[in-house]
Amino acid sequence: MKHRLPIRLNLFFLLLLFYALFGHFLWLVLRLFAVVLLHELGHAVVAYRLGYRIESIELYPFGGVARITGKHVGWSPRDEVLISISGPLVNLVLALSTILVMILGKLSREMAEPFIEMNFTLLFFNLLPALPLDGGRIARAGLSLSRGYEAATEALTRMSLALSTLLIVFGGVALWLGYPEAGMLILGVFLLVSAISLRRQNRYDLLRFLDHKRRDSSDTKVLRTLIIDKNTEIGKVASQFVPEAYHVIYLKDKHELTNDGISTGPLIEEKEVLAAIFDGGMWMEPIHRLLQSHHHM
Numbered sequence: 001m002k003h004r005l006p007i008r009l010n011l012f013f014l015l016l017l018f019y020a021l022f023g024h025f026l027w028l029v030l031r032l033f034a035v036v037l038l039h040e041l042g043h044a045v046v047a048y049r050l051g052y053r054i055e056s057i058e059l060y061p062f063g064g065v066a067r068i069t070g071k072h073v074g075w076s077p078r079d080e081v082l083i084s085i086s087g088p089l090v091n092l093v094l095a096l097s098t099i100l101v102m103i104l105g106k107l108s109r110e111m112a113e114p115f116i117e118m119n120f121t122l123l124f125f126n127l128l129p130a131l132p133l134d135g136g137r138i139a140r141a142g143l144s145l146s147r148g149y150e151a152a153t154e155a156l157t158r159m160s161l162a163l164s165t166l167l168i169v170f171g172g173v174a175l176w177l178g179y180p181e182a183g184m185l186i187l188g189v190f191l192l193v194s195a196i197s198l199r200r201q202n203r204y205d206l207l208r209f210l211d212h213k214r215r216d217s218s219d220t221k222v223l224r225t226l227i228i229d230k231n232t233e234i235g236k237v238a239s240q241f242v243p244e245a246y247h248v249i250y251l252k253d254k255h256e257l258t259n260d261g262i263s264t265g266p267l268i269e270e271k272e273v274l275a276a277i278f279d280g281g282m283w284m285e286p287i288h289r290l291l292q293s294h295h296h297m
Helices: 011-024 026-047 077-103 109-126 134-147 149-176 181-201 201-213 234-238 270-278 288-293
Strands: 006-010 055-060 063-069 222-229 245-252
Touching: 011 026, 011 055, 011 109, 011 181, 011 245, 026 055, 026 063, 026 077, 055 201, 077 109, 109 288, 134 149, 134 222, 149 181, 149 201, 181 201, 181 234, 234 270
Parallel strands: 006 055, 222 245
Antiparallel strands: 055 063
């Protein structure tokens, strides 16, 4: 890459380093640091090849966050899947390569097994269907194509809350029983904090997504229709918009209905909904107001 790439250690990673100094396993944590860094570089290289810019990498004990910028960041399901899966694939390649070297007798079992276990552990945890882990991002990308970006994010956020609660409970019980499962507890706390933060910014992310659709339609691939009750709020209609699609809305009305219960009147297009939100501030207004404002009724 041709630009400077700052690498930062998250508080959880710093706490792990501090704990390692007193627990006499600093070498183990340094190997973890190297594996997590390679994991994140996998994300960064693929994102860079897809045309994004990498602002920084922040490392956590079970992965990290590559700060990626670009006009399609987060809104292209294909790119999101490719970028997200690249990190776990790095761990898989590292694990399989180490197994091969061990089988060939070039590395002792004592040296190889901890490294193999570390990579498979990172691979497993990062593929959990919880945000902001890679598995959660992959699941959200797929779900957003059918349910919309906001609903997909909300569903994966709830999954994150459930998984974090389970990890905290099991990790706490394990520690209470005398088993060293601090990693499970740390991951649970990390997921819990992340899920709470994501839930708070969900509406903000939705507005960013809608603003992207309003400004750039170059990634539109399909036409998608929505059948909406005429009294539905405009914001709730927009929250059903999915990436890479242009939406037209049929209004349900008790007058002039077809056999399917759809109004035979004019359609409302995606661009009208987005203009009403960003230019007219009509987030809470019923969708049928757009027909009135455009003299369709």
